[in-house]
Amino acid sequence: xxxxxxxxxxxxxxxxxxxxxxxxxxxxxxxxxxxxxxxxxxxxxxxxxxxxxxxxxxxxxxxxxxxxxxxxxxxxxxxxxxxxxxxxxxxxxxxxxxxxxxxxxxxxxxxxxxxxx
Numbered sequence: 001x002x003x004x005x006x007x008x009x010x011x012x013x014x015x016x017x018x019x020x021x022x023x024x025x026x027x028x029x030x031x032x033x034x035x036x037x038x039x040x041x042x043x044x045x046x047x048x049x050x051x052x053x054x055x056x057x058x059x060x061x062x063x064x065x066x067x068x069x070x071x072x073x074x075x076x077x078x079x080x081x082x083x084x085x086x087x088x089x090x091x092x093x094x095x096x097x098x099x100x101x102x103x104x105x106x107x108x109x110x111x112x113x114x115x116x117x
Contacts, residue, residue, distance in 0.1 A: 012063025022089050025081035035102030037083040037095055040074050064105050
């Protein structure tokens with residue numbers, strides 16, 4: 001399958017993505033790893049969130065700008081692909097996934113926890 005692209009809308013992944021940025025998605029042939037940013041189907045809509053952990057029963061996801069994990073597990077069959085780059089016009093940047101992407105997100109989530117004290 002060839003890569004797809006989506007136009008990002010919303011705030012759940014702010015500052016990783018800004019509304020109006022184009023996301024380039026690579027189809028997945030295996031289960032994504034923690035730290036990857038995935039696009040998945042939820043009903044009739046698409047959701048862009050980071051994989052926090054993978055369980056036998058599904059995938060735990062969370063938006064980089066969200067205070068908590070998503071309410072429902074994502075099934076591997078719902079995943080459309082992994083976001084590999086994002087940008088606008090001629091300016092695109094690679095999206096960090098895997099361990100480093102997860103580490104960066106965890107730092108942000110911890111900062112959100114501290115600021116809510």
